[in-house]
Structure formats: C-alpha cells, structure tokens
Amino acid sequence: MKKLKLKIIKRERPMPKAQPVLTRRIKVISQGQAPIFDGSEAETFEVHLPIPQGSIARNMNPGYIYVFIIRQPSTGHQNFNWPANCRTAAEIEPQANAITIQSFIASDNGSVLRENIPGTWWKG
Numbered sequence: 001m002k003k004l005k006l007k008i009i010k011r012e013r014p015m016p017k018a019q020p021v022l023t024r025r026i027k028v029i030s031q032g033q034a035p036i037f038d039g040s041e042a043e044t045f046e047v048h049l050p051i052p053q054g055s056i057a058r059n060m061n062p063g064y065i066y067v068f069i070i071r072q073p074s075t076g077h078q079n080f081n082w083p084a085n086c087r088t089a090a091e092i093e094p095q096a097n098a099i100t101i102q103s104f105i106a107s108d109n110g111s112v113l114r115e116n117i118p119g120t121w122w123k124g
Contacts, residue, residue, distance in 0.1 A: 031073070037083060039066065039110065047071065049078035057083035057113055060106035065116060070100040085112050090119025098123050 027042035029035055035055035037045050046069040060066060070080055076096030082089040092100040100121040104113035 035083075037066075037068070039064065039106065043067065044069065047080065049073055049080060051080070053079070053081050055081060055083045057085055060110040060113060062106050062108070062110045064106050064110075065103055066106065066113060067101065067103045070102075072096060072098045072100075083113070086115075087112060088115040090115070092119075093121035093123075095123055 025042040026044040026046055027037075028046045028048070029037075029051060030048050031050055033051060035047065035051045035053075037055065037057040039058065039060035041059075043064060044067040048071050050073070057066075070092045072078055072093065072095065074096050076098065077094045080092045086104060089104075090100070090102055092098075098121055100119055102119040103116040105116050106112070107114050
C-alpha cells in the first residue's frame with residue numbers, strides 16, 4: 001500500500017472579515033429627537049412624529065433589509081422627509097394616529113436604500 005503525502009497550500013489572499021450579525025433591534029426615535037438612522041445600531045426604526053427635518057441614514061450593510069415605522073400623532077398631518085439615500089420611498093399617511101411602514105434593501109456598498117415593497121399604512 002502506497003502512503004499519500006499531503007501538501008499544505010497557503011492562501012494567497014486573506015479570508016474576508018465577516019460582517020457583524022445584527023440581532024433584530026428596534027431603535028425608537030421619539031418626538032423632537034434628531035432623525036439619525038444608523039444601521040450599526042438597528043435594522044428597524046420606529047419614528048414618533050414630529051421630529052426635526054433633515055433625516056440621515058448611515059452605516060447600512062449591503063443586502064440587509066431595513067424597516068421604517070412612522071407613527072403620526074393624534075393631531076396627524078406631520079411631515080417626514082426620507083433620508084436622501086432612500087430611493088422610491090412612499091409618502092407617509094397623514095391621518096391622525098396613522099402608521100406607515102416602509103422597508104428597504106441596502107445596496108451600492110450600503111450607501112443607497114432601495115424600496116423593497118410598496119409602503120403600507122393603517123390607522124392605529
């Protein structure tokens with residue numbers, strides 16, 4: 001019987017570092033808080049209007065799905081401006097106590113959020 005010799009081959013390129021796995025966390029942005037949506041903090045963002053205008057989405061991981069839950073107050077008709085890098089986002093429902101839900105998939109190295117499914121809403 002012939003003995004086999006094993007040859008160890010070194011990898012020329014190092015293995016890529018794995019992206020951190022996010023647990024399903026919800027970040028709540030309350031009335032008056034700065035609207036910063038940070039993908040390193042959560043994958044779901046619940047916004048209680050009114051909030052200051054000029055929202056920012058940053059640190060999004062490519063391929064991840066991010067969900068935005070926008071809640072109107074009892075007076076309704078509050079504005080919400082989607083972050084500039086959210087593409088094809090639906091308008092939010094203006095009725096009092098309405099809840100708008102919109103999901104996006106991060107693409108282009110996480111710099112762009114593209115609508116996953118059309119936005120939905122209901123009156124809470």
